[in-house]
Amino acid sequence: MTTPPRLFDADQIARNLARRPSADNFVRDLVLDDLADRLSAYKRDFTRAVLIGPDAATLPQTLATANGPVTLQRVEAFTGAEFPELPEGEQDLIVSLLHLQAVNDVPGHLARLRRRLKPDGLLLAAFVGGESLAELREAFLSADLAVSGGASARIAPMAQVRDAGALLQRAGFALPVADVETHRVRYATPFALMAELKALGASNPLSDRPRRFATRSLLAAAAQAYAERDADADGRVRATLEVIWLAGWVPHESQQKPLRPGSAMVSMKDVLGPSGGVGA
Template structure:
């Protein structure tokens, strides 16, 4: 098998994340609240539940399904003590019979996404549930456009600055490729507004979300370059009140580890009635 190409510098990701500012993280808080809403109607008992994400302090300790409380075992993929941290590129979890695994905001920092999803499925018991949240493909399109224009103007070319993210059109195929049954994906789009582009830049640094790309431009970003990108951002994506817009997409994926009890599609030719039998005279029209 060919090795996946390196998109992310994992050491850089860890270094960036180690510098994040302590305090509330509105994206993680929003995703955790949405997770609780998604688990609440599920009529299952989850007694062996795992949740993984970039850092333990951003992960909820418990939730609830329609059948009762869920207590999470927690593991980090970027920041944590050695006994609480796992490598998503070579995933080895404590057990292989989880009935629920939740991945919050990991997928968009993994080089081998199909491999990561496959390894999660291998750690689920039959008919176990995976729920994952990732940053969606149109997130920060405004920032990407502004820096692209500034790069062309100042450098005479473009430099990779914003990480590629998973498109909703590809998400279901990724789950199927990893061996999940009954895959479901959906997308939530939010518009976040800032007082200026520099406020957005500051928040990305505070969240430890600066450029983690393997093929990033190693040259330091000059103040002139940064200010020009901010000017272009404000010109193209500013609102009449002087604030600027930033797109945030949260992509949700869910799938079940295969099990004989799950519904299966009918075999071709196995139907007991024809469409003509059901529609009657309407089939002639």
């Protein structure tokens, strides 16, 4: 078995989070609002539920399904450990928020989460998706080429929604669902966006990141490229935030299964009539 590449530096992520001036996080707040809406649609009772995310102490202890309140055990996502300490096979529900985008072995991580769930247990996960910060990525690529003649790893790679459902299936989940919420955020300048990313603890988390600080000339070139490409008429610049949502169930005999080929009880001829087509 091959070892997954170590893309993300967990110690650096912990340092980035520790340096933040406050725990305010508008991305987390957006995701929590969406989580409350999504969970409220389930007509299920979850008696043992876990919520994994950054700044766990600021996350809610109670949410609700259509059946009533759910009490959540909060677990810190970024502790430096490869995986949260959870007993196997005991949870009805695991929610993972804003963590998977910085996990080195996503299929393996999802498989370990599945083993913590009971049969017919539910995993809900939200993470930052592949189109996020596309504007900033293009701006730095252009600036790197102009200033130093080459590209550096400055923005973390992120999964695309088209691959997300396959990740759940690979990890052994049934009835996988993946969808995406896309937000457009505007800033006075590219520098305002960079400052907010630093304040959120979202500075470069890559193991292969440049070891020297970006120079003033590089930052200026990136800001100019950003403004030329992604500024609105009022001078403010756009930034894309994409949040991918996953939902998957641990297999159980009670779950709906696809029909076997040839097992249909009604033929298309019966539906369409003897002419084989839709009525005139």
